Amino acid sequence: MADEKTTQAKTTKETTDNTETTETTRRNFLKYAWVALGAVALGEGALVTYQFFAPKASEGEFGGVFNAGLVDDYPPGSVTPFNAGRFYLVRQEDGGFLALYRKCTHLGCAVPWDQAEGKFICPCHASAFEADGEVLNPPAPRPLDRFPITINENGEILVDTGSAIQRDHPHADDAIYA
C-alpha cells in the first residue's frame, strides 16, 4: 500500500514537472519570438533611415541629370562622349537627339565610338553597334541602352542618367527633337 502511494506521488510529481517544462518552453518560445520581431522591426527602421539620409547622385554626376549644353552646339551626324555621365550624345542626321549608355549590353565593358568606322566597337568581345545603338555584331544581346532626354525652353539638353532604358530594337520615337 505504501509502495502504491509512493508510485502515485511520483507520477503526480512527474506530471507537474512535465506541465512546468511545457509552460517554460512555451514562454521561452514567445520570448524569442518577440525578440526576433523586435530585431526585424529595428532592422527595417535602420534601412529606412539609411535610405532617407543616403547621398543621392547630384546634377553633373553619373546617376544624376547632365546639362549637355545647347542644341545648336551639336551638328547633325555627330557623336559626342560625356565621360563623367558615361553616355554619348548622338545627334542624328535628321536633328534628333539620343543619349546612349556606353555600357556594353554583353558583359558591361565601356564601348568607345570609332569615328573612322562610324560605329561603336566593344574592345572586350568585338560587339559592334550602330550610331542609334542597334546591334551590328553579337555577342551583345540587345542595343545600347538609352537615357531619357528633355530639352528645356532655353534650348538646353538635359540627360537623366538615373534610369537607363533597355530596348529590343531602336525606335523612331527614341529620338528627341528641339
Ligand code: FES
Ligand atoms: S562586353 Fe562588349 S562584347 Fe562582351
